[in-house]
Amino acid sequence: MGSMFSPLTKNIGIDLGTSTIQVYVEGRGIVMSEPSILATDERNRKIVAVGHAAETMLAKSPETVKIHKPLQNGIIADYNVTRTMLGYLLSKAVRSVQRLRIMVGVPAAASNVEKRAVVEAIFQAGAKEAYLIETAAAAALGAGLPVYDPIGSMVIDVGGGTTNIAVLSLGGIVISRSIHLGSQDFDQAIRDYIRQEYAVVTDDETIEEMKIHNGSAVLPLEDRGYYFTGRGIDDGLQREVGVKASEIYRVMGKPLVKILDLVQAVLRETPPELSADIMEHGIVLTGGGAKLHGMDQLFSQELGVPVALSPEPEMAVALGTGRALQDREKLGALVEGVERIYRRRF
Numbered sequence: 001m002g003s004m005f006s007p008l009t010k011n012i013g014i015d016l017g018t019s020t021i022q023v024y025v026e027g028r029g030i031v032m033s034e035p036s037i038l039a040t041d042e043r044n045r046k047i048v049a050v051g052h053a054a055e056t057m058l059a060k061s062p063e064t065v066k067i068h069k070p071l072q073n074g075i076i077a078d079y080n081v082t083r084t085m086l087g088y089l090l091s092k093a094v095r096s097v098q099r100l101r102i103m104v105g106v107p108a109a110a111s112n113v114e115k116r117a118v119v120e121a122i123f124q125a126g127a128k129e130a131y132l133i134e135t136a137a138a139a140a141l142g143a144g145l146p147v148y149d150p151i152g153s154m155v156i157d158v159g160g161g162t163t164n165i166a167v168l169s170l171g172g173i174v175i176s177r178s179i180h181l182g183s184q185d186f187d188q189a190i191r192d193y194i195r196q197e198y199a200v201v202t203d204d205e206t207i208e209e210m211k212i213h214n215g216s217a218v219l220p221l222e223d224r225g226y227y228f229t230g231r232g233i234d235d236g237l238q239r240e241v242g243v244k245a246s247e248i249y250r251v252m253g254k255p256l257v258k259i260l261d262l263v264q265a266v267l268r269e270t271p272p273e274l275s276a277d278i279m280e281h282g283i284v285l286t287g288g289g290a291k292l293h294g295m296d297q298l299f300s301q302e303l304g305v306p307v308a309l310s311p312e313p314e315m316a317v318a319l320g321t322g323r324a325l326q327d328r329e330k331l332g333a334l335v336e337g338v339e340r341i342y343r344r345r346f
């Protein structure tokens with residue numbers, strides 16, 4: 001029997017996200033969800049913290065500590081840091097010495113060089129078999145869409161740094177697109193706005209909280225304020241500022257329109273018989289960014305198609321990579337052009 005049936009082989013699915021790394025282990029589910037952050041001591045280049053522990057150092061790290069965010073827009077921006085971070089997280093997630101078979105999601109727009117960097121990082125982190133799948137396809141599998149059926153299914157995965165969109169049918173990708181734009185761009189839009197409008201700056205955690213608690217893709221019914229203490233850009237003094245939900249709603253418009261434009265382009269390119277299925281069954285939203293209040297409502301209004309947020313949307317990609325590993329023979333046979341799944345065995 002080949003390695004495929006070896007009981008010592010562990011199937012692992014990874015969402016190597018710009019904001020979060022999630023690890024799925026077959027039989028155990030998602031065992032890890034950690035911020036994609038690593039902290040090093042600049043004096044000796046040693047790792048001092050990874051994931052949540054490194055995140056807590058963001059605001060108050062001493063000068064000797066350097067914070068690394070090695071993933072940008074869903075791809076590897078710093079190979080060495082990514083490899084180290086992956087190796088560390090995997091050793092925490094899978095303690096016993098086993099043969100690792102790993103599947104990772106990558107954006108549709110990733111170049112071959114970028115894909116190779118991911119594959120190499122997986123091998124360096126300890127994998128014996130490595131597979132890649134487009135992020136949106138993984139999201140569709142993870143969200144439980146009927147991707148093997150002879151009907152069209154559409155998914156929009158809004159992550160931290162990328163949005164991945166795909167139409168799938170008969171176990172294959174019919175159309176897929178990705179854009180370097182995600183929930184971190186909502187943060188940036190808020191950051192720019194309070195700087196321009198209120199002449200203050202504040203930390204990333206406050207911006208994130210403002211987005212989560214007061215952000216909305218549709219005009220909020222209740223125009224409540226979000227109050228925080230910022231630092232004046234002219235005088236450096238602390239100042240209390242209140243930002244209304246309606247202001248944040250207006251700020252979110254620009255990045256949301258860009259995502260909507262891409263979704264509309266994908267729908268225009270979709271063969272009519274599959275569009276009819278999508279019109280009937282709707283579009284599923286996944287990814288942490290899709291949790292922005294009212295995003296499903298906005299997309300549904302603008303596209304004229306039912307849109308639903310998947311349960312636990314931020315877990316869909318990791319779950320889907322795990323499912324894709326289990327189904328990989330089926331996917332290999334059904335996905336047209338096996339080039340969409342890259343594999344390499346040792």
Ligand SMILES: Nc1ncnc2c1ncn2[C@@H]1O[C@H](COP(=O)(O)OP(=O)(O)OP(=O)(O)O)[C@@H](O)[C@H]1O
Pocket residue numbers: 015016017018019020021073074075158159160161162163182183184208211212215286287288289290291292293313314
């Ligand atoms: N309620 C919310 N509203 C808006 N954004 C949210 C909400 N909750 C979480 N997010 C955002 O979701 C993002 C993380 O989502 P996810 O884990 O799907 O992204 P990722 O996989 O790390 O990124 P990418 O797919 O771009 O590589 C973060 O930017 C976070 O701020």
